Amino acid sequence: MIELDFKKTGGLLPAIAQDAATGEVLMMAYINQASWEKTLETGEVHYWSRSRQEIWHKGGTSGHVQKVKAIYVDCDRDTVLFKVEQVGGAACHTGMRTCFHQRVEKGRLVMEGEPVFDPQEVYGK
Amino acid sequence: MIELDFKKTGGLLPAIAQDAATGEVLMMAYINQASWEKTLETGEVHYWSRSRQEIWHKGGTSGHVQKVKAIYVDCDRDTVLFKVEQVGGAACHTGMRTCFHQRVEKGRLVMEGEPVFDPQEVYGK
Numbered sequence: 001m002i003e004l005d006f007k008k009t010g011g012l013l014p015a016i017a018q019d020a021a022t023g024e025v026l027m028m029a030y031i032n033q034a035s036w037e038k039t040l041e042t043g044e045v046h047y048w049s050r051s052r053q054e055i056w057h058k059g060g061t062s063g064h065v066q067k068v069k070a071i072y073v074d075c076d077r078d079t080v081l082f083k084v085e086q087v088g089g090a091a092c093h094t095g096m097r098t099c100f101h102q103r104v105e106k107g108r109l110v111m112e113g114e115p116v117f118d119p120q121e122v123y124g125k
Numbered sequence: 126m127i128e129l130d131f132k133k134t135g136g137l138l139p140a141i142a143q144d145a146a147t148g149e150v151l152m153m154a155y156i157n158q159a160s161w162e163k164t165l166e167t168g169e170v171h172y173w174s175r176s177r178q179e180i181w182h183k184g185g186t187s188g189h190v191q192k193v194k195a196i197y198v199d200c201d202r203d204t205v206l207f208k209v210e211q212v213g214g215a216a217c218h219t220g221m222r223t224c225f226h227q228r229v230e231k232g233r234l235v236m237e238g239e240p241v242f243d244p245q246e247v248y249g250k
Contacts, residue, residue: 002229014139014153023148028139028204040229072225073234075217079153081225092200100197100206104127104165109198 001040005078006033012048013078017058017091019098020069020083026091027099029056031080043068045082062122064088090116093123126165130203131158137173138203142183142216144223145194145208151216152224154181156205168193170207187247189213215241218248 004013012030019026029047031039035055038046045066049056059065066084073080092099095115102109129138137155144151154172156164160180163171170191174181184190191209198205217224220240227234 001232002234016141016150016153018150025141025143025150025206028141028153028199071229072237073227073229074153074224075219075221075226076224079224081150094200096200099199099201099204101200102198104196104198107126109127112197 001037002073003077004033004036004073004080005076008078012050013080015045015047015080015082017045017066017082017084017086019086021085024098025100026066026084026086026097029058036080039068039082040071045084058091059087062088064090064122066091088117088122093119095119095122126162127198128202129158129161129198129205130201133203137175138205140170140172140205140207142170142191142207142209142211144211146210149223150225151191151209151211151222154183161205164193164207165196170209183216184212187213189215189247191216213242213247218244220244220247 011032015031016028017026032048035046035048045058047056065087068082070083090097095117096113097116101112103112136157140156141153142151157173160171160173170183172181190212193207195208215222220242222241226237228237
């Protein structure tokens with residue numbers, strides 16, 4: 001088991017998900033020791049939900065899981081990069097491919113791209 | 126000025142730097158309001174150094190600055206993605222192109238890539 005430096009930041013480390021095929025940065029969320037272990041064990045990304053205070057199997061409800069293709073650990077062992085296959089084509093709860101779909105343009109935020117799915121259909125009401 | 130949600134996390138938000146040309150994720154660090162403004166104003170990435178508790182002009186000492194090519198804000202406005210030109214070719218203080226140069230391979234960390242510069246030469250002793 002790879003030891004990450006969970007102590008420095010109170011047990012939670014940032015984890016970045018990047019599309020393994022396109023290089024697109026899809027999202028950033030947090031992991032704790034338990035979600036790290038679960039990710040290594042299952043090959044699907046598990047984060048820690050700060051709002052729900054529980055392990056968050058990304059896509060567990062919608063089926064839009066993130067299949068781990070490669071894992072990188074940064075020089076300080078306190079940030080993780082998951083290269084993933086994003087099942088369903090979209091990582092964002094809004095239905096957009098990436099959570100980073102708002103670009104800063106002359107002091108304003110401009111939406112980029114089109115939704116891949118309708119969140120109402122995938123998550124229900 | 127784009128308003129980010131600095132309140133949720135005590136004033137610091139994660140910021141990811143990605144090579145604008147290659148798509149490589151280079152590093153993750155934190156920004157506060159002041160470093161965010163400084164980045165927008167100068168076109169070079171400024172983080173907040175948690176260890177030194179000051180604005181950190183990335184590459185200010187070494188000349189290896191990160192020139193902002195595009196900025197994306199995530200759906201919750203609490204994480205930022207900088208697409209940058211990494212002057213000097215390496216973002217990591219170890220001299221490696223990216224801080225994410227250790228790959229998880231069968232329960233071990235394997236180094237990937239070669240250093241672009243010698244940290245001793247760039248940062249001195």
